Structures are given as C-alpha cells and as structure tokens.
Amino acid sequence: MKSPQVKLLLGMVVILGITGWMAYSGIQSSKAYYITTDELLELKDGAFGQRLRVAGYVMEDSMRWEEGKLGFSLSVRGDSIAVVYIGSRPMPDTFREGSQAVVEGEYTRAGLFLADLIQAKCSSKYEAELNSLREGTSSEKHPAAPGD
C-alpha cells in the first residue's frame, strides 16, 4: 500500500498535468503577436496566417461605418494599414479617430486586416502632458500625433 504522501503527490501531478495541457492548448489557440503597424508592414509575408494584435493610432477621417462593418486605417508613423471589423460588439467609448487602438485578428494577403476584437486606450488627452492645458484653447489642437 502506498503511503498517503505519495498518493497526494500523484493527485497533484495529475492535476498539474491537466492544467499544463489546458494552458498549452489555451496558449496555442489564443496567442497573438503584439506588434505595431510599422512592425506588421516590415514583417511582409511573415505576417500572414497567424493571429496578430496590432497597436496604432486610428487615422483622422478614416472611419467608415457600413452595414455592420467598420473600416478605418491604423498607423503609428509610417504607412497605415486598412482594418475592417465585422462583428456585433459595440465599440468602446474611447475608440474614435485619433485615439490609440489595439486590434486583434489576421492580416490577409489583400492587405486588409480582418479584426475580431478592438480595444481602445484612453484618449491621448489623458496621457498628454499638461501642456495642452496651458495653451488655454483646447486639447483638440493636440491630436494624438502619431509617434509622440
């Protein structure tokens, strides 16, 4: 008869194994490379066929709504990428033109990023230095300048 200590340990090893396996499959199914739009464009062919999480600024005047689809351009400082979101979740309140956003999905060979998840950072205003206050007029004159 095995001692209780061994049995206790065995049980833990079993649980550990199951959890490890769950963690592994969870990592496989949900991992996403977190990159910026610039890095995405640098990746070229390497960017296709995997889940990506891309950060950038939503370009001014680029948002278009159309029959449940949302299109916009995302950029950090270089070229922008076109993003299309098809889904039912309402956009976060902080998501708007000029705001920092993170999109998750796949990059297609057509040069279109198909996003299934969109997250927005707080508008740059909160992160902006207090300089904007000092200028007295408005922080809108401080758009989320790409790259600042």
Add this chain to the structure above:
Amino acid sequence: MASWVAEIGQGFLMLALSLCLWTVVLAWSGAQKKEPRLVALARKGMALTCLAASGAVLCLAYALAKSHFEIAYVAKVTNRDLPLFYKLTALWAGQAGSLLLWTWLLSLYGVFAAALGKRHLPDLLPWAMTIAGITGAFFLALNLFAANPFQLLKEVFTDGTERPFIPRDGQGLNPLLQHPAMTIHPPILYLGYVGFTIPFAFAMAALIVRKADGDWTASLRRWTLVSWLFLGTGIVLGGYWAYLELGWGGYWAWDPVENASILPWFTATAFLHSIVVQQRRGMLKGWNFTLIAATFLLCIFGTFLTRSGIVSSVHAFGKSTIGPFFAGFLGISAVLSLALIAYRWRDFRADHRFESMLSRESSFLYNNFLFLLACLAILGGTLFPVFSEWFTGNQITLGQDFYNGVFIPIGLLILLLMGAAPLLDWRKTAFAEVKRVFPVPLSAALIGLSIGWATGARSLYTLLAFALAAFVTVATVLDVCRDAACRRKNRTESFPAAFAGLFRVNRRRYGGYVVHLGMVAMAMGLTGAAFNTHVQGGLREGQSLALGPYIFQCNRIRIDHHGNPNYATALAEIDVFQNGRAFTRLSPEKRFYFASEQSTSEVALHSTLREDLYAVLSGLEDDGIASIQIYRNPLVAWIWLGGFLMALGTGIALLPAPKSGKGFALALALMAAGFLSGNPSARAQASTRPTTSPARLFETGNSLQVHLSVLMLGALDAHTLVVQKRYRIVNEANAIFPAEEGIALYVPESTIGDVTATIDRGGVKSEIRPVPDPRSSIYRIPIPVEPGELSLDVRYRIPFHPGEHAMKEVFLYPTHAFPVFVFPPSVHIRSDRIEPVSRQERMNRYQTTQGFDAGEALLFILWDTALALEDPGRPGTIMERPNRLQKIQLPLIAGTTLCLFLAVLGGLARARPPKDSGEVDSVQLEKQVQVLQDTLRNLDSQRQAGLLDENAYRERQNEAQRKLMRIRSQSGWKE
C-alpha cells in the same frame, strides 16, 4: 502667488515621512533593546504619522473641492462643473492621489495594528512596526519625490524662465470614473491591498523572534480575513462597475490589472484555509508563512503592474516614472522575506503527517494547491508578453481562451472540494462515514445535472457547474442542519435556537460556510454567461427588436442638454414587452462630457434573479437611427448576491461574539450605518442628472459671466445642420469692454454662408452681422459690453457628417475654450410627438412673433419638442417600473462592506483576547476528541495484544464513546 493649500499639504507629507522614519528607528531600537518605553514612543510616532498623512489627505481633498487648479493633480482630474461628490472622489482618480490614499490607509492600519498589538502581541509589535513603518516610509517617499499630488503647474518659457500657471478650468474627471461603483471600488480595493501589510509585518516579526506557532496565529488569521474581505469586495465592485459602465455586457475580461487584483486574493484564500490546518494539526507552518509573504508581495506587484505600464492594459495609469521604485521595493522585500523564511525553515517542523487521502487536511492541501496553481497560471499569462519578449523578441499576448481554459477546470475542482471537504473528518475518514454522508449530496448533484440539461446546457463545464453547485449547497446545508439537529437533541433546544447556537459557538466555521454558499452563487452567476444571448440593430422611433420572449420597441430618441454643465446626453427610450405584455422600460444613454471631451455609454439594466436585460445605446447614426445592443444575460444578479454573501459570511466569522442581545443590536446598528453610508454614492448619480437651470459654462471671476442658455440643433436637410446658441452675458464689473475688443466667436471653418447674430439688450433687439477674420474662422461681433446683462443669439450652418462628433466653440472673451456637443443626427420631428402644443397653436405663436425663416422656425419647434417631451406624464406609455433588485445591489454590497469595516474595527478594538471563545472552544474540543480517539485505538490494540479482557475493554470503550458523544453534541462538533 504660491498655493497655500499645496504648501501645507506638502508640509504634512514631509512631516509624515520624517515621523515615519523616526517611528522605524524607535521601533527597531526598541526591538533590539527590548525597551518598552522606546516601543511606546514608536506607537506615538505611528499615530502622529497617521495624523500628518490625514492632514495631507485633507489638504488635497480641500484643493479638489475648491478647484485649486494651480495644483497639477487637481487640474488633471477635475473641472469646475464636476459635482462636488465626484470632485472629492477624484482624490483616487489619478496616480498621485491614489498613492496618497494608499499611504494614508496604510498609516491608519498601522495605528490600529499598534494599538491592538500592544495588548495582544507585545513581543511581536516592535518588529512588526519596524516592517510596517518601512513600507509606509517607502510610500511616503514615493508621494513626495516621484508622484507628488501637490506639484504646482509651471509655465516654462523658451529662455528658461518659469512662472506659476493657473489654468481656468481643469481637464475633467474621466467620465468612466463618474459612477457610484467607481467611487467606492478603489478605496475598498486599497483597503484590501494595504491591509495585507499588517499580517505580513506580524508574520515576519514572528519569524525574527522565532515564534512560528501559537495562539497569535488567530490574530494573524483575523487580520488577513479583514484584508481578504476588502480585496474580495473590491474585486466584485470592480466587476459591477465594468458591467454597468463599460457597456460590453460583461464584467470580467482577464485584463492584466484585473488579474493583478485577483492574484493576492488567491494566495490569501489559500492562506485562510491552510492556517486552519496549522492551528488544528500543527502542519504546513512554513507554507503559511510563504503564503502570507506571497500575498503581500503580489499586492506590491499588482500596484507595480498597474502603475508602471510594463503590460498594456485598459486600466493602467499609463507609462510612469514610478515603475523602477516599485520594482526595487518589490525585489528587496521579496529577497528579504523569502530569505528570512528559508533561514527559519527549521522552526516549521510539522507536528503531524498526512495520514490519508480522505481527510480534512488533505482536502485543505488540495485547496491550497489549486489556488496556487490558479495564481501561477494567471500570473504566467499576465506576464507572458514580458517573458516572450525576453526570450523571443516578440511580445505574445494571451486571450480569453487561455485564462478560461486554465481557470474553469481549476474553479470546478475547487467547487468540488468546497462541497466534499466539510464532509470529511480530520486525519482519516472511515469508509463507513463516507457511505453515510455522501449519498444525499451526490444525488443532489445528479438533480443539478438534470436541471442543467433541462435548461439546455450541453457543454461539459456548464453541466458540471450545475451539478457541483447543487452538490456544495446540499452538502453545506445538510452539514449545518445535522449539527443543529444534534445540538437540539442534546440540549433540548428548539431548532432555530440550536441553529443560532451553532453560529454563536463556532462562527469561523459557519461564517465560512456562508462564504462558500456565496461562492456557489457566484459560480452559478458565472455559469449563466454560457447562456448569454444578444441582439443589435439600428432602430428608428417606433421600430423594434426581438430577443427570446421579449420585444424591445424604441419609443423615443431624445437629446437632452438642459443645463447640465457636466455633460449632454442622448437617450433612447425602449419599451420592453414580455410575451406581448408591457414589462418595463429601458433608457440607455450616451453622454458627452464637456470638460474631458469624452463620451460614455450609460447602459440601462433591468435585473432579476433569473436574468438581466441590458441595453446599450452605442451610437446615433444618420437619419435618427439609434444603434442599440440588447443583451439578455441570465443569472448575473447571482454574482452580486454571491459578493454579498461573501461579505456577510466573513462578517459572521469576524464579528466579536455577541454575549447577549446587545452585541446583536450593535451589529444591526452598524449594519444600518453601513447602509446609510453606502447610499450617498447611489444618490450622487441622481444629482448629476440634468437640471433645468441655465448652464454656467464658465465664469471668469465675478467681472464677466457668460451663460449658455439655449443650444439648438437641427437639420434643414440630410446634409446641413443649423446651430443656434443664446448666450447670456452678465457684466458685473463696473467697466465697459469696448467694441474693438468686443466679442469674438469661433465657428467651424466649414460654416456655410453667413453667421448671423441678434443682440437683445433689455428687450431692445438689434441684428448684427459678425465680421469674419480674414486669417481664421473667427467672427468678430463688434458690440460693446456694458455693465448689465445682454443676450446674444448666434446662428450658423455647417455641413453634417455622421462621423463628426463634436466641434468646438471658442468664445474669445477672454481667451477660453469650451466644447459644445453636437449629436451626429438631428432629432427627427414628427408631428405626432408634439402633443401638448397643437400644431395650429404653435404656428400661431410663431407667426405672431417676427418673421422667422424656415430654419429658425424649425429650431424653435425643436426646442418646443424637447420641452414637450420632457413632460413625464404622457398618456399611453409605460412608466418605468421600479427595479428594486438592481437598486439595492450596489448599496447592499458597499453598505455591507462599510458596515463590516466599522464592525471589524470596533470588534478588533474592543478588548478581546486574540482567541475568541468560539475558537478556543473548538480547539479544545478537537484536542479532547483526539485524545478520546487515541484512547479507543489503544484499547483496540491492547485487546488484540491480550492485555485486556473483554469486559474491561467494553467498559472502557463505552465510557470513551460516551464522552465522545457528549463532546460532539455540545457544539455540534464533527470529528
């Protein structure tokens, strides 16, 4: 002029830091020399530190309330028109202020710990004060040198000169934080985070003086329980806030900051269970110390994660400079505390060994293992981007799949243990006992399983959750009932009396059971997410959506900007019909906050125990179409109910034993006090509702005030928007502002055609053509502003783009900015909506005044419409049905926690020895039971060895068993 508030606040902070350092020195030397007088001085130092920190907090609160915008923090998190309540809660809306709150709470805890430690743990106190003091000094230093809430704004010129700068208005509080749950969530969470410093300090002190065991662990457990309660309630309130304010229909997203708050909760939960094993069986001692240290370190780590910005998160305070300080503090305390534990490892020799798989201590061990596993998995997932960047150069983030995949099975196993463990005996459970106690709960599990199946659940996890929830509930209730029945039989008490007696004698155990039931309720609520359904669509007035048995009809879309200086709001009124019958009305809002120029969604919720109906107005599109999301989320209310039970159960375990009805009355009184103090937060929401008073958009001293009293928006056609504003200009200064300075008006560059302005000076009206500035889109209105009052109507047209949410109006007298919100669509005017004023009557009214053109008439009709629609008593509509459950949720959780806070402090402060009667009772009984069981076993072996004859054996056996029975019946004790 330098700000006196800032100066005083700064002074208090410096005073607090020096007092705190002095306390550390005194406590340390007191500990070294074992000199009680030094320790007494250190306690006074602790109290003075707390006073000084309180002074700093009061200064900041005063500066916030009085809008001292020369202080950078105040300018950053508030604006003039913010309601006072939110001005005060802005104390913890930003980095520096929340750190100050943290420091202050720590000093408060320190004073309590010093007062209680003096009475109960005099030998540990000096060291504990040293450790807590060092932590406090670290936070005070951070507040002074890295994140100072009293820093003044400065203007730096190109030549390097500086001068103080006072903005006219602040940037405003993040609208997402303008919610009652958010006002109370951070302080409660901090009470949890900060509170773990005290058990950590005492534990480390115990290691230093080599006192790893003993009665004092009851105190340790008590302190941990207090912090654990606040941390747990804080997390639940955070979820509640996210559910109501973020508008995506969920409450938990495995965000790094959320993860950071749950990690110490896991380790603390593990500790609360394993300390029982130490107290009962003298096992797992080193492990307990490791857990308490880990909890403290995870708290610091969570703060580090939230404030340093190393992991991207929606909650994070953004990149900041205080990260390295935290990393350093975390590293040093981790190394020191773990080294101390390792150094004293020999003190942790266990008194017993594990004897069987089927025993209470084994189940506790597994509980610890599972909590630790969950903690490590989530920690790993949270830090995965950081590690993957170190090793592969790429940041890899993990999504919901990972966290759910790992946590759900662990959670289910924990649930299983929660039901099974109380049925098992200490040391070893006989198989006969298993056969006796398990069948009923197991059959309940089967029933739960079939209920799950009947409601349409098909996934393994969901079915298991149903089964386990039934299992735990029945096992727990049955156990309590059995104990009560036993007590009733042996004491000839009535059943309720026996029940109450159980809770009186062993509150820790039965309070724990209530917490367990709360966890079951929470698990059920979480399981409900598997059945969530939702529907969305663009609705015009009169159109509807269907979901399950419900029909959601958009009754009216309303834009409301009447005089609330804080925000304007768009509101969709949705009448809900259930199976064709009127059910309720949901009114989701979209708000635009002027100062921060942000919009937020205010969801509308109808909550029942069965399901939540949750409506979001995510936008107003072209042509007056409101895009509406409706979620039907079953069982969500059970999560908040579970939070309440958790607080209640912890309260039962914590409250001092009520010797008589007096104690009970005291608890009730405190409960009432808690509810009352929980209520202001609920009222605050009401106070921010629009009022009909004219908007005071800004004021510039008392010399010249500008009020915006009318703001009318309307569409002439699908592409043109008309903006009309009425300014009331009150010149209280005895001076004329000449026409050359005049009033300058900024209109959008896209303005089509002319801008017209009408001046009304005491009834004398004159039309003035504003002069465009050739270089900018500023129009100058050349009129002198004489002392007295004048009103100015300005009207212009702009093209209408659906995507353009807001535009800016700059009123340049003096240079200042305020935003005006334009909702993308115009309100659609439909004759049938303007009942109170008949069409003919309205036309007459406008015809009798001067000739309005079409656009203008439209504007006034719009105005009338808005006023008419305000009339609440329109016939034929569903009036809002009060949703009691939803209304009481927040006050319930927050109120209970607050009342518990008072009760706990009151209870801890009352002179009770660290071990209360209930625990002594059970510990002693446990020992007696063990002795008796050993006796029985000895008798067995003696008989087998032939040392006892049959009669003597029977006699002694009967006697021992009789004693055993008596002990069991005395307290409903299970062996």
